[in-house]
Amino acid sequence: MGELISVIVPVYNTPEQYLNECIKSVLKSSYSNIEVLIVDDGSNSEVARQCDGFQESDSRVQVIHQKNAGVSVARNNGIRSAAGKYITFVDADDTIEYDMLQTLYDLCNQNEADFVVCKFNEVHENSITQKQYTNETKVIVGNNIVSSFYLKLDIGWISCAKLIKTSLAKKASFPEGKRTAEDMYFVWQLCKMASKIVVIDKPYYNYRKNETSAMADKDLSKFFDTAELIELVWKGEEDSSNQIKANAFFVNNEIWFIRFMIARGANWKCNERLQEIRNKVFMQTNRMVFRYLSNGRRLEFLLLKYFPSLFYLLAKMQTGRMSE
Template identity: 30%
Template sequence: MPEISIIVPVYKVEQYLDKCVKSILAQTFQDFELILVDDGSPDRSGEMCDEYAKADQRITVIHQENGGLSAARNTGIEVAKGRYLGFVDSDDYIMEDMYELLYNNLKREDADLATVGFLDVYAGKEPVIKEKKYIVTDMVGAAKIMFEGKLSTISATNKLYKREIFDHVRYPVGMITEDAAVILDVLEETKKVVIDTSQKYCYFHRENSISSNHFTHKDLDMIKAWEDNEARVVAKYPELVNVAHTRVCWAYFTVLDKMMNSPLTNEDMETQRQIIKFLRSNFTFVLKNQYFTKSRKIAMFALKIHPYLYKLLSRFESRMVRKINK
């Protein structure tokens, strides 16, 4: 049996898959199995997976009808044989020592979960290197850090988990913010978490990714996931209430920004009015909040004055981000 099972959902990524798979096969930690879950890819991705499996016996390929990222991850969890689980998205890649670092940290601290940092990769740009930090904490401490999103995040992909964590945890099929939806479920299965900010997971930002700036009704999943998290925090973890509510406000802002840059139906317009009403009711909370940037607080003032002023700022910021990332 392998020590680690690495699960890679695959869908319509023939342009990126080779780099992803090769980065995993080149790991300095070699005792692993690689599970490629072809989630009904309409391109050559599924065929590529079969070719990789023929060339390396550590690779298992599963072909299934398209069910989304959560369904693909869940399939991988079901068939995994390793004592530890890891996830990599098929349009990203990892440093060759990522799993060795995660494994050694987890074993050294006798922890249940270990994380590393992200290296944000944009085409034609040099990545930003950040200061390294190493933290050993409990479930609540890890939740606070991941909710803050600076030293670590809620993402599934930059982590190594004890297999037992997923005895009762699965990703919600159909949701686009599946990581936020299960983060408390995952952390509640841990007693000790190691957070190492060494940038070992290379997150490739592409324009046509699942997290594009065009609003769809699925974006409302983000608000639901964070409101559900806040309800659980209020009931069980009072020390996390402030950062949990910050995340709820952040989710509302994120959805509103997408709405401001998209054509809306009458139903969407009513949803937008409710979002604006919620954010205006949190005006003081946002302004006094250490986690929100100066530009976000200025935008909050604009929203308080008139939504159209906020829309102008949102569109300007969106254009600037696209220009910077080109």
């Protein structure tokens, strides 16, 4: 039997079927030495009872009830309570493959890695988005870890689909009071501290896409937390060898953010804030970052700077997906 893995599941009024599927997938994992920390973030009494039911039926489940304070607080409380050598996060409406924990645990131990990253499937109401994967593993070490975070999509922004050494996770935290991109900020902290990580290009996590999720919310004001955290990441980079790459991360993602908000129908109040972000991009961009931007993003930069009306029209024609 391997070392204990703490599986942290934040719950807030999750539909009964989804929560059942989630916890069932974790408890039926081929890797059985786990503790499942269900953090109930002030759910209604029915969901709270459902959580308690899992604890009553399986000794590996522990329920932590807290007043509603948001997913970041719930995850941070889970981290503080974790007794395992490793931590993984599973959102309450998602599921994991039966061999995810075993596979990630083996990769972590074999490579003496600080954390392991796998890919995920996008599960829609009636379908699963099919993507091409190589099933290859890649080891990233030292300064290349945070560079990869800034410039590539290998590591990703989500805290799920990762197995993390608890000793590392306890040195980081999710930013409380933020409603979007809190995962990204947490992952960035991990990358800054890690010495070695492993990325496997195979999906073991099933991410449910639904219209009630945070990223599908119609309240656009919350998404400005994303823009603020992108800027905090850039300004938080103190290593001179990474500052240009961090600046490229800022430029790349703030332009994407402006486009995303316009595509989602940002109103005039939002547009004023988007204009402020646009001005920051142009005032605080080192010319050397262009080597790290795709041709498409360079074109968007120029359109946003010299032909903002055209940028706006093109953005309105897009779907507003958060995936790029």
